[in-house]
Amino acid sequence: MSDLSAGRDENPSESAELSFLSGPDANNDCVRDPQGASRGAALSALGAYLQNMRTTDLLSREAEVDLSTRMRHGDESARELMILSNLRLVVSIARRYSDRGLAMEDLIEEGNLGLMKAVDRFNPDLGFRFSTYATWWIRQSIERALLNQVHMIRLPVHLMEKINSSLSKREHDLAMGIDPGEDLFTIHPELLPLLREPLSLDMPLGDREDGSLLDVLEDTERPSAIRLIELREDHEQILRCLSILRENERRVVELRFGLEEVTTPPMEDHLAADLDSSHHLSAKIRSSRQGGRKSSERGDGMTLEAVGKILGVTRERVRQIESHALAKMRSYLEHPEGFSAGGSSPETKGRKSKRS
Structure with a gap:
């Protein structure tokens, strides 16, 4: 098992964590809705979600140990507080995958599932901060969601075997409290071109209501005008x-x-x-x-x-x-x-x- 007692705290500062929604480029950095109709509403909901996270303080090492002990005795309020105190960590990690084809709110949702798994499995006796341990599970959950998107495309058998082998090893390491290392897409860069945001052929073009993407796609079965x-x-x-x-x-x-x-x-x-x-x-x-x-x-x-x-x-x-x-x-x-x-x-x- 890796000696991670000196593992650094992944919880970022509050101002740095929320800045990407408060700046003038917020509309470009957050939820990407290709249809355009629900973009404002999604951004507003995500902004409200992140604003609510400011009301929860970050945990010290001692508080993490105390909450973990209470959780072992069935204290649900301790579990809830552990989750709420680390929601900003999920957002921080989700932002690293913001260009991989999933909207920010979807990445956060998947990351929250990983956070819950980390809360339920964390053992402070392992000797490292909860944020370090939770980071592994959050990444794993987000990468799983991205892979599910890739699976919509038929992949070569040998590549699927390599990916499944990597996933099995990473999940084993997580269960043992071992750092799984680099993210899955660094290990398998050939997956990156497949992580593209799917577009509907019926999506409108800009502000036009009478035109769609299908109208401007080239018909490869007929010769071009030139x-x-x-x-x-x-x-x-x-x-x-x-x-x-x-x-x-x-x-x-x-x-x-x-x-x-x-x-x-x-x-x-x-x-x-x-x-x-x-x-x-x-x-x-x-x-x-x-x-x-x-x-x-x-x-x-x-x-x-x-x-x-x-x-x-x-x-x-x-x-x-x-x-x-x-x-x-x-x-x-x-x-x-x-x-x-x-x-x-x-x-x-x-x-x-x-x-x-």
Whole structure:
């Protein structure tokens, strides 16, 4: 057992303990109500609770021993006085956990439960002040409440095993009157990101009564406005590129890149999918222009072999037509003035003139 006879008294001074409610920033440091409606009432109730604690004096070591002795003989008034005299200790400890996702009044309530356990289990013969012993139980009770909040989230099995092992050891130490050491969240810092105040999706935004948090959350299943603009630009660019291809070239590109409906305006229900097909082809052309590796993304496009069966040509012939079509589209993007719809590129015209 640890020798804690020299353990320091955790009871803070009255002025320091209550200052966080009396200062100009009291509204920021106390109860955080995301809905905003009951914030003032909760703060007022908590303030009244803390003001009432001022009427109870702190206990000396001798008074703690006397009250503990009376409690052993069934004196309920002694137990009540021991609890009331240490309520400020609970507030002091609860403030250390004020950024962990629970409102201050909830932290104080959980801390008070720990204080009651400490009062019932305290033995002055152990040789240390009650405030030292009570601090362990108050922390344990608050941390238990915070863990219950974390348990709403599915945790990895190995982490749960570590936490349960730590809790069992700490509770054993408490029962034996041994200092459990650092708080649970210092031992397991991976829990800290999980301690966030839960927010309702229906909570109002500021003073607005007709809007909620749900109204401003991004719909990840649909493309953003900027993304739609980018996709539409690609779509329009591909339409222009397809217009300069011969019929067989156009057909190969459409089948290979899933663009069979690309010449018609995309329907709203299939907007993202249709525009994405254009985007894949646009990326393919850009990659080829920059000399990069060929992209394997083709949206819902067909394989060379499948396209060959539809057109009645070999797999290699499909590859040649596709390669020539992409080169023509690339040239069009670089020098659009030299092309006509379904016509020849400047290179093709040059070859024809040489032959003649």
